[in-house]
Amino acid sequence: MKSADFFQEQIRWRPIEIAFWIATLLPFVVAPAYLQLASQIAITALFALSLDLILGYAGIVSLGHAAYFGVGAYTAGLLAKHAWGEPLSGLVVAGALAGMVGYLTSHIIVRFRHLALIMLTLGLGLLLHEAANSASALTGGADGLQGVRIRPLFEVFKFDLYGRTAYAYSLVVLFACFLVSRRIIHSPFGLALRGIRENALRMPAIGAPSRAHLRKVYTIAALIAGVAGALLAQTTETVSLEVLSFGRSADVLVILILGGAGRLYGGLLGAIIYMVARDQFSGINPQYWYFWIGLLLVTVVMLLPNGILGGLAKFFPRKT
């Protein structure tokens, strides 16, 4: 098979994928009272997708990915508070800034592996969180950023109580970033990344400059995470220190592993399942829902190794 054919084959849309994306439109029709939740699921899915790029495809385990999410959120929030409230341009600026921070930190990150890498990402995330707390004059500190007001999208669609605009906006942005990620993965660059993930030592031997590749994907992942953060800030008109917290980094990691890393849809599936489960469990049992979520995680690992998609792949082997 020629290399061009290989990529052609990879990039073709499978029917189940098309069905998935059509299904994302269902909430508008069957569950209109749940659109705010759907919007936050879409945002989390986007965040998980960005983590998948570095973890699932490039093998960089990060416990501090919320740093870029937070940079995006605060940028969008501060822009709306002090400059202008137009959402789309805010999204672009936030993504760009987050990407830049990602690029700068990537120079440190890509030089390390194993536990040191995990702890460095954790440390950098925690430092940023502390810094945001200290700079409370800018960030609003523990009380959060006040006065974030977003203009209606295209000056027509208001971000209201019902969440229609919020969900449509988040979904479209998610889809767009998904297309971009898909393109990256199914390209020679993406293949090189997977090679690096498998065996970082050998890659330079076949001419793939691993560090440069890793910095590139890290920057892109940071940018997309920043876009997700900006979406949250814009659709909820709130930003607080929590967007930079270790809790958020840990949550997205759990979500990605749950869904199955390295499978493009793992983050999306994980986000849907985790957040719906959490919403339902905490509605039924506000005090002890943790127990049921823990049970869910434990069960999934026992029955479906490599996440839900990974486990399912065993039952539906891909035809190569």
Added chain:
Amino acid sequence: MLSLVMLAGSASAQQTVRIGLIMPYSGQFADTATQMDNAIKLYVKQNGDTVAGHKLEFIRKDTGGIAPDVAKRLAQELVVRDKVDVLAGFVLTPNALAAADVSAEARKFMVVMNAATSIITTKSPYMARTSLTTPQLNETFGAWAASKGGLKKVYTMVSDYGPGHDAEQAFQRGFKQAGGEVIGAVRFPVANPDFAAFVQRAKDQSPEGIYAWVPGGAQPAALGKALAERGIDPKRTRILGQGELTEEEARKSMGDTAIGIITAYHYDASHDSKLNRDFVKAFNDAYGRNPNIYSIGGWDGMHLIYAVLKASGGKTDGEALIGAAKGMQWESPRGPVSIDPETRDIVQTVYIRRVEKVGGELKNVEFDKVENVKDPVKARMPK
């Protein structure tokens, strides 16, 4: 005409009033929600779940901690999906601020039962608060300390985040305005497991008095013990703090080293009034522990909801309820309270207490008070 009114009356008798409770039922702040919810349940048990012909229904939602995006979404869902008439609860400031937007947009009556930052009530004209504000306590305390308290110089130590900064600012302002001098100040990291270094710094200054502010939970006891370890004796160096410093679990952990610590607070389970004694007894019978400030915030919040429903003549829209809330006065287990008609915030008595051993047990004994305290920050804001 009369029959029409009666028909309307009986139709509304069928109407349920739904109250959405948004609190951190899980996570590190879970205990605050437990105590608040306990008081709410007790109030309903004692007063019945029917008010002014309406049956009450409660829907509980968990924010998991500080999560304003979640709090806002839950508030929106409660309004849109569950069609609540009242939004209540709110232990944490960022969550209250986020939900305030929903209250304002949907014009729903909102009762804040704990979150203590001043500006919260300015975010929605349909919001009332039944707990406290940090400046209300601490500015009053600072002023008291420098005047009747007889303290001339103080060293302040607070947690390095919003509420801590608010407390520091308020206390120092009150203290300085009453003629006192702040000789030094330090801030501890929020997630601070060990206070030893900071207490040592304070000790190096040999201050006449130390004012400390930490959030409730594990920190008060840890700070108290650190003070004792360093040999700072409350009988020689005055130790002042907001009531969390000597809350029940902290007193138990500190033991006799807590004797002499002076705190300012708006409620204590040992407050000597018949209403409070009955309240504490009922709370203990039902839940096996004493009520605390989260409980009283919830209790008075429920009282306010019941009172406005009765006063509004059966109407449940935001305008009617907040209209009825403004100026409402009542006797609470904590003392006399009222809702300020201008700011919709609580006006109450600030008690000055000292830890003493009473009948073999450590208690916060009230020995002074400042009555009818309004939130000073909003009082200074231009109208």
Added chain:
Amino acid sequence: MLGSFVGVVFDGLAYGMLLFLLSVGLSVTLGMMNFVNLAHCSFAMIGGYVTVTLTNSLGWPFLATLPMAFLAAAAASVVLERTLYRRLYRAGELDQCLFTIGVVFISVAVAAYFYGTVQQPIDTPSYLRGSITFIGVNFAAYRLFLIVVALLVTAILVFSLEYTRFGAQVRAAVDNQRMARGLGIDVDRAFAVTFALGGGLAGLGGALAIEIVGLDHAFAFTYLVYVLIVVAVGGLGSIGGSFVAAAVLGVSDMAGKYYFPWLGAFLIYLVMVGILMWRPAGLFGKRH
């Protein structure tokens, strides 16, 4: 001047010793078995709650509860390891992560259910309260106690590792599992015992921690980050590494807060990032 410096170092050392007890088990099991056990602090929590229950409800003296805290946590570790964890030794790190986080969630909910969400008060005996003044410096009695206990534990650990046959087996299993098996060493038994020991020490640490940092249902989450920091900085599989890392982190945290309070929380993370950038495998870690 010197007095306060000595005081700060002493306090920092005591705090470090607490971190050491909490972390040494994780360092050894992670280094030895490559098993990511994020539920390590749940064992610490078990130890803490055992001590609280024994002293508050059953009136046991504090010191007597410490061995019980150790044993309870060790027993829980063994049970968990034999039933659930051993199926995951072959699983990927990410799966182990997810699984053990699930265990943490469950343990936090269970703790909240049985003990409530409230801070657990602890009644330490009077001879452990207050402080001793020596050469003009205040030495808190409880912190002295902590240091003594930690040094004792370290001595026992190092002695058994260096001078007993079992210790030699454990060291062999850490260095090269396959070879060790090939030599007929019962590696599984070495794993189980080491795991139990690590969990037990965490339980002891949890019980001792109550007086300094408190105990509530969320403890398993709250201290996970600090424990991971000590393990990473010390180097996997190294007792000495954990000891030095915990001491360094404890002292620098305390010294930072005393001399540069505006740096506050930053310092411990900066120290970690700095050390890891200089020595990625940790201070005493082995380069694989």
